[in-house]
Amino acid sequence: xxxxxxxxxxxxxxxxxxxxxxxxxxxxxxxxxxxxxxxxxxxxxxxxxxxxxxxxxxxxxxxxxxxxxxxxxxxxxxxxxxxxxxxxxxxxxxxxxxxxxxxxxxxxxxxxxxxxxxxxxxxxxxxxxxxxxxxxxxxxxxxxxxxxxxxxxxxxxxxxxxxxxxxxxxxxxxxxxxxxxxxxxxxxxxxxxxxxxxxxxxxxxxxxxxxxxxxxxxxxxxxxxxxxxxxxxxxxxxxxxxxxxxxxxxxxxxxxxxxxxxxxxxxxxxxxxxxxxxxxxxxxxxxxxxxxxxxxxxxxxxxxxxxxxxxxxxxxxxxxxxxxxxxxxxxxxxxx
Amino acid sequence: xxxxxxxxxxxxxxxxxxxxxxxxxxxxxxxxxxxxxxxxxxxxxxxxxxxxxxxxxxxxxxxxxxxxxxxxxxxxxxxxxxxxxxxxxxxxxxxxxxxxxxxxxxxxxxxxxxxxxxxxxxxxxxxxxxxxxxxxxxxxxxxxxxxxxxxxxxxxxxxxxxxxxxxxxxxxxxxxxxxxxxxxxxxxxxxxxxxxxxxxxxxxxxxxxxxxxxxxxxxxxxxxxxxxxxxxxxxxxxxxxxxxxxxxxxxxxxxxxxxxxxxxxxxxxxxxxxxxxxxxxxxxxxxxxxxxxxxxxxxxxxxxxxxxxxxxxxxxxxxxxxxxxxxxxxxxxxxx
Numbered sequence: 177x178x179x180x181x182x183x184x185x186x187x188x189x190x191x192x193x194x195x196x197x198x199x200x201x202x203x204x205x206x207x208x209x210x211x212x213x214x215x216x217x218x219x220x221x222x223x224x225x226x227x228x229x230x231x232x233x234x235x236x237x238x239x240x241x242x243x244x245x246x247x248x249x250x251x252x253x254x255x256x257x258x259x260x261x262x263x264x265x266x267x268x269x270x271x272x273x274x275x276x277x278x279x280x281x282x283x284x285x286x287x288x289x290x291x292x293x294x295x296x297x298x299x300x301x302x303x304x305x306x307x308x309x310x311x312x313x314x315x316x317x318x319x320x321x322x323x324x325x326x327x328x329x330x331x332x333x334x335x336x337x338x339x340x341x342x343x344x345x346x347x348x349x350x351x352x353x354x355x356x357x358x359x360x361x362x363x364x365x366x367x368x369x370x371x372x373x374x375x376x377x378x379x380x381x382x383x384x385x386x387x388x389x390x391x392x393x394x395x396x397x398x399x400x401x402x403x404x405x406x407x408x409x410x411x412x413x414x415x416x417x418x419x420x421x422x423x424x425x426x427x428x429x430x431x432x433x434x435x436x437x438x439x440x441x442x443x444x445x446x447x448x449x450x451x452x453x454x455x456x457x458x459x460x461x462x463x464x465x466x467x468x469x470x471x472x473x474x475x476x477x478x479x480x481x482x483x484x485x486x487x488x489x490x491x492x493x494x495x496x497x498x499x500x501x502x503x504x505x506x507x508x509x510x511x512x
Numbered sequence: 513x514x515x516x517x518x519x520x521x522x523x524x525x526x527x528x529x530x531x532x533x534x535x536x537x538x539x540x541x542x543x544x545x546x547x548x549x550x551x552x553x554x555x556x557x558x559x560x561x562x563x564x565x566x567x568x569x570x571x572x573x574x575x576x577x578x579x580x581x582x583x584x585x586x587x588x589x590x591x592x593x594x595x596x597x598x599x600x601x602x603x604x605x606x607x608x609x610x611x612x613x614x615x616x617x618x619x620x621x622x623x624x625x626x627x628x629x630x631x632x633x634x635x636x637x638x639x640x641x642x643x644x645x646x647x648x649x650x651x652x653x654x655x656x657x658x659x660x661x662x663x664x665x666x667x668x669x670x671x672x673x674x675x676x677x678x679x680x681x682x683x684x685x686x687x688x689x690x691x692x693x694x695x696x697x698x699x700x701x702x703x704x705x706x707x708x709x710x711x712x713x714x715x716x717x718x719x720x721x722x723x724x725x726x727x728x729x730x731x732x733x734x735x736x737x738x739x740x741x742x743x744x745x746x747x748x749x750x751x752x753x754x755x756x757x758x759x760x761x762x763x764x765x766x767x768x769x770x771x772x773x774x775x776x777x778x779x780x781x782x783x784x785x786x787x788x789x790x791x792x793x794x795x796x797x798x799x800x801x802x803x804x805x806x807x808x809x810x811x812x813x814x815x816x817x818x819x820x821x822x823x824x825x826x827x828x829x830x831x832x833x834x835x836x837x838x839x840x841x842x843x844x845x846x847x848x
Contacts, residue, residue: 312761313761314761314764314765325698328698328705328706329706329707360750362661362664362746362749362750362753369664369746370664370665370746371665393753393757394750394751394752394753394754394755394756394757395753395754395756395757395760396757397754397757398757398758398760398761399757399761410698410705410706410747411746411747411750413698414696414698414730414747414750414751415730415750415751415754416730417698417729417730417731418730418731418733418751418754418755418758419730419754419758420730420731421729421730421731421732421733421734421735422734422754422755422758422759423758424731424734425648425649425650425734425735425794426762426794428650429650429790429793429794430766430790433786433787433789433790433793434783434786436786440783440786443779443782443783444783444786446779447770447776447779447780447783450769450770450772450776450780451769453769454765454766454769457765457769458761458762458765
């Protein structure tokens with residue numbers, strides 16, 4: 177298999193993309209094709225590893241030249257239309273043409289979703305592809321939040337499809353049997369929420385091939401009772417960003433308190449294993465990137481601020497995504 | 513001034529309500545009238561403080577008898593209509609009739625909001641009263657989230673009114689000059705979000721008497737850049753509950769890591785002041801209860817699981833709310 181990696185996407189490219197690929201390659205069966213400016217990548221490889229060519233590090237590391245880069249500031253649909261030789265658009269085309277099995281990028285989320293939809297194409301029967309990160313739970317299993325950004329205005333049928341495609345992924349990749357689907361709502365009772373949620377609840381209750389748990393409130397999503405949390409893209413995105421913001425704030429506050437005096441610093445140093453583990457447990461990036469489900473090929477959005485370690489995790493996740501034939505299962509099992 | 517306290521509301525009533533009132537009274541200028549079953553309250557006072565009457569503790573502590581209690585399981589509008597001698601309905605009536613200046617309850621949120629709207633009455637010009645908790649920020653100032661539950665389906669005019677009434681509270685009670693109002697959205701740009709948000713943005717930009725900051729993403733609400741975060745009640749409620757859930761999970765995980773071995777426990781014990789401060793900084797209950805703004809009298813919803821300390825904080829907050837004539841200012845300044 178071949179993993180396509182946008183070497184130019186994200187805040188720390190190409191350095192961290194290259195390092196992530198180099199660190200991931202021993203744990204992968206696949207090849208990684210780094211897409212981006214060949215000279216820039218070669219110079220970086222020389223600088224970091226003192227090698228003339230990346231293939232000297234591993235023969236399964238390759239470069240595909242692309243001269244342009246899409247930035248976060250550009251209008252996504254416009255950018256993917258005009259920047260034909262950008263690392264992202266070259267990635268979409270290679271993915272579509274079968275020159276790669278899965279595409280990973282830490283670049284513009286908007287351009288990534290637009291390219292998936294418009295250039296790679298959606299699966300027939302999935303009206304709206306969805307962006308789905310894995311988020312932490314207390315028990316360490318994690319849950320999938322679907323959708324968290326691709327669809328601002330949703331209809332009940334979209335939420336039912338999210339439940340189905342999310343369930344297929346969780347079964348085939350995460351190996352969870354009968355994954356439980358919760359509908360993110362402001363109360364547990366069937367009558368709760370706005371019109372979209374009430375109608376979605378009714379349809380999810382009747383839907384086949386999923387294990388519907390019922391409504392789940394935001395305060396219980398971290399408990400591990402549900403495997404998949406379904407939301408419209410607006411609510412999901414708000415949820416994701418509140419989690420991100422709170423996580424960052426908690427870390428900052430804790431650090432500040434622990435570093436306040438030399439004595440505290442010393443004690444905190446002795447407690448380092450506890451803090452490391454704590455940070456790891458609540459860090460959602462430990463779970464990898466956000467999947468773009470509903471597209472005809474596997475695509476994974478890596479966090480924009482990703483460093484090598486997270487790039488590596490995302491590459492491993494991408495291989496599992498492609499290997500377990502999730503896209504094929506969705507194609508077969510979704511109502512056309 | 514007189515503070516009306518629903519002695520029978522919440523998971524820990526009447527014990528924690530009584531203790532909260534007793535602990536608050538030295539710091540208050542007001543009287544507290546505890547509303548609830550007189551015998552039950554008297555027996556508890558005897559049990560906890562070994563006094564025949566609560567007025568022996570302070571002459572500013574009084575009891576008003578009410579024989580019934582509204583539970584969380586009852587339908588709010590039904591319950592406030594039928595249970596005329598419940599502690600909550602007696603509270604609404606006393607507040608309305610001027611027998612008290614502010615009402616505090618830890619009982620059913622739904623019944624509290626319904627009673628405010630239907631029995632106490634809303635301010636003319638405020639189409640939808642809003643429930644607004646104060647939430648923690650990194651810098652310790654906190655921000656107001658308005659609305660977080662009273663209104664599931666909102667129109668742009670409601671959000672503009674939330675911004676105005678929230679600003680009046682923050683100016684008069686929290687003494688913040690020109691408090692900054694952020695619109696909770698999935699991106700910073702004006703074009704982001706669903707139709708409600710786009711139109712609300714346009715109207716907020718033109719609104720007088722408020723300092724509109726623009727859109728604010730969930731990941732930045734804890735930074736202290738905005739004083740007031742405006743959202744429709746559905747989005748606000750989701751946000752509040754995600755914050756609650758994550759806060760609880762973070763605490764549980766941290767505790768577990770720190771208690772894993774006797775050595776860690778010992779170190780953690782030495783670091784207790786740091787953890788206490790950390791917990792305090794991220795604990796939103798330190799900021800008091802949720803205000804019900806837009807009602808003709810001051811009302812404060814105390815957290816259902818509140819213990820004495822939080823009841824006390826909420827009573828102090830309630831006195832400030834009433835003393836600073838927020839309701840009167842809203843009545844004068846809102847467009848009729």
